[in-house]
Amino acid sequence: MTEVEIATGTARDDIKQLQRDYLFPCLSTYYADPLIPVAADGVRLRDADRREYLDLFAGILTTSVGHCHPDVTEAVRAQASELGHTSSLYVTEPQARVAERLAEITPGDLRQTYFTNSGTEAIETAITLACCHTGRSEIVSLRHGYSGRSALAQDLTALSSWRPLGRRIAGITQVSAPYPYRAPFDYGSEEELVDFYMSELEDVISTTTTGKPAAFIAETILGVGGYIVPPRGYFQRAAEMIRSFGGLLIIDEVQAGFGRTGDHWFGIEHWDVEPDIMVMAKGVANGYPVAATIATPDVAASWTAKTISTFGGNPVCMAAASATLDVLAREEAPANATARGAQFMEGLRQLQDRHEWIGEVRGLGLMIGVEIVEDPKSKRPDGARAAALLGAAREEGALVGLGGLHGQVLRIGPSLLITEAEVAEGLERLARACAQVSD
Ligand SMILES: Cc1ncc(COP(=O)(O)O)c(C=O)c1O
Missing domain, CATH: 3.90.1150.10 (Aspartate Aminotransferase, domain 1)
Structure with missing residues (x-):
């Protein structure tokens, strides 16, 4: 040191x-x-x-x-001396290579990525994409969930202490967090608990939305909410439920991603579920500002309006991400x-x-x-x-x-x-x- x-x-x-x-x-x-x-x-x-x-x-x-990992520090130093910034108006190898890596390690057919600088922006990208794809505007999120600090992300967030104002974005509705320690009744089995959460999800979609939600968004383990691990079977059933209403499943791996939850690269893999869109940030680049929204090609193609990110995919940050992913795999x-x-x-x-x-x-x-x-x-x-x-x-x-x-x-x-x-x-x-x- x-x-x-x-x-x-x-x-x-x-x-x-x-x-x-x-x-x-x-x-x-x-x-x-x-x-x-x-x-x-x-x-x-x-x-x-x-x-x-x-x-x-x-x-x-x-x-x-780990802090200041020498491989990440060296990759950043080398890239910063070569090419420090381009904007997303140009194609760069570091960005394309990290996108390729993410496609390799994420579940199912998640393949195309949009890079931004924070988890908040990656959530914004995911929600806009889900709305573009479905032509709908209503979103269901989880109570006790945290999505970030933009107006949309604050309204998706369902923890009063993190919301400075009343709701400003229409069309967001929330269901109970799958929180076994604080389950609303004494349950006999995890299946019984999941049945309860699913009937609530169905009821909330049917009664508080038009019945045509664009997406259900959930953290695999609720982070800011207190590391709440859902009961077994929750995500399989939630995926089926949102899809039965024609909506997409957005999974937030901002905290749980990149090996954090053990055995797999992503938390959702513990439940063998393939999201339509996944959001990542935090651990991907060991502290350099990188966030990513990955989607299936079919879903990614739905965003047809112009969009740029000045800093998203920045070559120095991409070098940090590449080096971090190398170390995570090697170790x-x-x-x-x-x-x-x-x-x-x-x-x-x-x-x-x-x-x-x-x-x-x-x-x-x-x-x-x-x-x-x-x-x-x-x-x-x-x-x-x-x-x-x-x-x-x-x-x-x-x-x-x-x-x-x-x-x-x-x-x-x-x-x-x-x-x-x-x-x-x-x-x-x-x-x-x-x-x-x-x-
Ligand atoms: C699950 C989750 N999603 C989104 C965010 C927002 O990320 P950021 O702070 O990078 O905007 C956070 C931040 O803690 C988070 O924990």
Whole structure:
């Protein structure tokens, strides 16, 4: 890790003051005393106080191969010295090559990609494309879902804390999240629960839309919502349901993609479902701004109006994506996510045995949520203890995230290359943090 010479107390306070003076106050940062990272390497991150942390949140699940991976850094350096920008008005090999790679690893006949700079834009592209293809305008999304920060994405999002205004976009309707821990009744089997969600989906489409929706959009694991894993069979049935109404299935893999959930490249592959459109971002380029909307050729052909993206497909970002995908494949990231995820879950379940305020430990691969409740019987969300735990984890030298409607879910999503020893270290740090916030 390189030394960075800004770690004087004055400089730190200056930076915080600059942030307060010149950035929007709504730009929410973690911790009462915000963290100022200055350098990072792999799963280690150092702040302006020269404190080192184990980064278990990876810039919101984005540094998929670890901070400043040398292959990615070198690819960026080489491309930036050769050709830094073109706009989408020209054809570039880096963009075409990444699109080819995505077609190879995504499920089914998903083949043609539109590159943008953020998950939000990729969602916008997916929704517009679904509307172009079907000639319809209504969309069904999931409660507890998060889609981004444009007007459309805010309205698709169904978490009140992330919506600054009332609804502005017509034609969006929402159904219950497939959230087994908070199921509305005591279910006997996952099938029974899926039956419930499907009858609700059918009812919502039939009663709150014209009965002709353009698409159903869902995250495979709800991320900001608190790493909610749907019951088995949910996605097969949801795909059948939306298609029975003539709509498309849009799957958001912004958080769950690129090996994060273990065994497969994409979360939806756990359920053997082929979406019509898929949205990706975050982990694809290890922190460089790349997002992608991929569709079947038939669907992609439906967008006939002109459209450009000045920065989308930028050669430097594409070089970062290529290098990241190379490393993920070479290091067998999906298999590592399975193994290290299992290790993490086992350790966290031992912590759950010790602390009854840990209501549930859930997840797939290295996308793990720890839901904090007042007590296991009432399951009332305990956002205050979760926030205290976030701070205690920092004090113990571990960075994690928060999610859930009430901020009650601790989110863990480190680099997919994390080692066994690093997971063990993370568990020790989190155990100490849990002890700190226990009564
Ligand atoms: C599932 C999901 N979709 C979309 C987005 C929006 O992505 P971005 O912040 O890159 O615009 C996010 C961001 O966290 C996300 O988690």
